[in-house]
Amino acid sequence: MTLALIKSRALAGMDAPEVTVEVHLGSGLPCVSLVGLPDTEVKEARDRVRAALATCQFEFPNRRITVNLAPADLPKESGRFDLPIAVGILAASDQVKNAQLADYEMVGELSLSGELRPVRGALAMAWRAARSGRRLILPADNAAEAALVKNVQILPARSLLEVVAHLNGLSELRAFSAAAQGCEPHYPDLADVRGQAPARRMLEVAAAGMHSALLYGPPGTGKSMLASRLPGLLPLLDEEQALEAAALQSLDGPFDTARWRQRPFRAPHHSASPAALSGGGANPRPGEISLAHHGVLFLDELPEFDRRVLETLREPLETGHITISRAAQRVDFPARFQLIAAMNPCPCGYLGHPQRACRCTPDQIARYLGKLSGPLLDRIDLTLEVGALDAASLQHAPAGETTAAVRQRVIAAHARQHARQGCSNAHLDSAGVMHHCVADERALKLLAQATDKLGLSARAYHRCLKVARTIADLADAPQIGAPHLAEALQYRRALSAR
Incomplete structure (x- = not known):
């Protein structure tokens, strides 16, 4: 036998297209x-595979070896093809039985000693392998995350x-079965926050309608x-949402199964680049907005x-x-995140403080706030000032809910909301808002x-209605009333005043 075919997987955004590793001895x-x-x-797999085969005392063929990763027009990256290349060389040289290979898909990076190292994207690859009906051989360290996908047989190897x-x-490699994932995710408790009743209320409204917010x-x-x-x-993620969020996070590195069904919370530093936030690279990877999919993206010190x-x-x-477009490929990543941001009112932070004087000049304040464009602020549904608390409030404020x-x-x-329209209020389109x-x-x-007085745009008009609909839903009201809309306008009024 001089030709062997091994099935594997590449990564192209959220997709994991099938790759056939063809090994020919000539x-x-x-x-x-x-x-x-x-x-x-x-x-570099040539050197890793050669050393691994020698260490494991297999015979390395003294012939011309051609390895083709098909399809030829799909870019291939990372060391995940080490294992299928090594097995293909052994199968082509009759050191591995070739008859069974069509039943498997293989991914894994080889060390020089022949050990298998984990690869990123294992969950996304298992997701696609489930549709093929083949068994998936992969490094043992990736088994727990890959086994979160149902209807695929995971065979971990070391x-x-x-x-x-x-x-x-x-x-025989034993099939890996995931432990029951029934634990309630652990989050910090809102009761730890003393005082700040308006901010707590705003947070409840934001969570109820999946609205973006600025503090x-x-x-x-x-x-x-x-x-x-x-x-x-926020409500627990359902199975499909949890898999989608986990698959995205696995593209950035091995997914921690302890965070299964937990809402992502991403808080990038303010020095982050555009590519770090939106995603990118020669072989595009998801950015913070995609890693926060079905979760929360927190931008502290927004300006x-x-x-x-x-x-x-x-x-x-x-x-x-x-959508991230590059010369070689175009990749779509989901990014249905909930934005919450925080900022100071001025560079020194004490503009309007009851006890401390602001040291900033009007020009400095204008430049500071000028980093926030009108179109961006127009897309933020809720804005609220979080005032300073005195000592009495901190010491004697009753514990909140x-x-x-x-x-x-x-x-x-x-x-x-889902019974009425099939989605959260924040995700309604224009027709959905009117209906x-x-x-x-x-x-x-x-x-x-309010539209005339505050100069609200058409987008802001619709967003006010969506926030008011959320407030009405919290009150179990069938129709938006004036009190619901008045509260929604208070959040928009604070935004318009910045």
């Missing part, structure tokens, strides 16, 4: 030739020797603390971010996905007056 000067758009990491022994019938105020008032409590208020970075948020906030108590109201509001966000006469009159 006549000519002994060498290993890799073709099929391999990048540098894949080309070394090349274990894989070859299994294929030759000398021993501004002096340093140390609890803005970051409040933001970190938002994921705990400290580069303006170009912030502008990349505009389209994903509307569409829920991002727990996360569990607030989440019950949020879950009930989500249930009403489902029905307001009474007093509320419509109030909204018309």
Whole structure:
């Protein structure tokens, strides 16, 4: 046998297209030739595979070896093709039984000793392998995350020797079964926040409708603390959402199964680049907005971010996905995240503080706030000032409601929205707003007056209606009333005043 075919998987965004590793032994000067758009990491497999085979005391064929990674027009990256290349060489040289290979898919990076190292994207590859009906051989360290996918048989291995022994019938790789994932995710408790009743209310509204929010105020008032409590208020991810979120995170590295069904909470530093936030690279990887899919993206010190970075948020906030285009490929990543941001009112942080004087000049304040463009602010549904608390409030403020108590109201509001329209209020399109966000006469009159006075755009008009619909859902009201709309306008009024 001089030709062997091994099935494997590449990564192209969220997709894991099938790759056939074709190994041919021919006549000519002994060498290993890799073709099929391999990048540098894949080309280095020649040396890793040769050393691993020698260490494991297999015979390395003294012939011309051609390895083709098909399809040829799909870019290949990382060391995940080491294992299929090694097994293909052994099968082509009759050191592995070739008859069984069509039943398997293989991924894994080889060390020089023949040990299998974990690869990124195992969950995404298992997701696609489930459709093929083949069994998936992969490094043992990736088994737990890959086994989160149902209807696929995962065969974890620790070394090349274990894989070859299994294929030759000398021993058997045991199928990995995931432990029951029934544990309740742990989140920080909202009861830890003292005072700040308006901010707690705003957080509840944001969670109930999946709305974007901005908290501004002096340093140390609890803005970051409040933001970190938002994921705990949201309903648990369902199976499909959890798999989608976990598959995206596995593209960035091995997924921690302890975070299964937990809402992602991403908090990038303000020095992040546009590519870090939106995704990118020669072989595009997901950025923070995609890693926060079905979860929360928290941007602390919002005006400290580069303006170009912030502008990349505009389209994903509307569409829920991002397209990254490169010369060689075009990749779509989902990005249905909930944005919550925090900022100081000025560079020194004490503008309007009751006890501390602001040291900033008007020009400095204008430049600081000027980093936030009108189109970006127009896409933020809720804005609230988080004021400083005095010592008496900190010492004697009663404990607020727990996360569990607030989440019950949020879950009930989500249930009403999905029963009515099949999605959260924040995700309604224009037609959905007109159909489902029905307001009474007093509320419509109030909204018309506010639109003229505040100069609201058409987008802001619709977003006010969506927020009011969420507030009505929390109150179990069938129609938007003037009190619901008045509360929604308070959040928009604070935004318009910045």
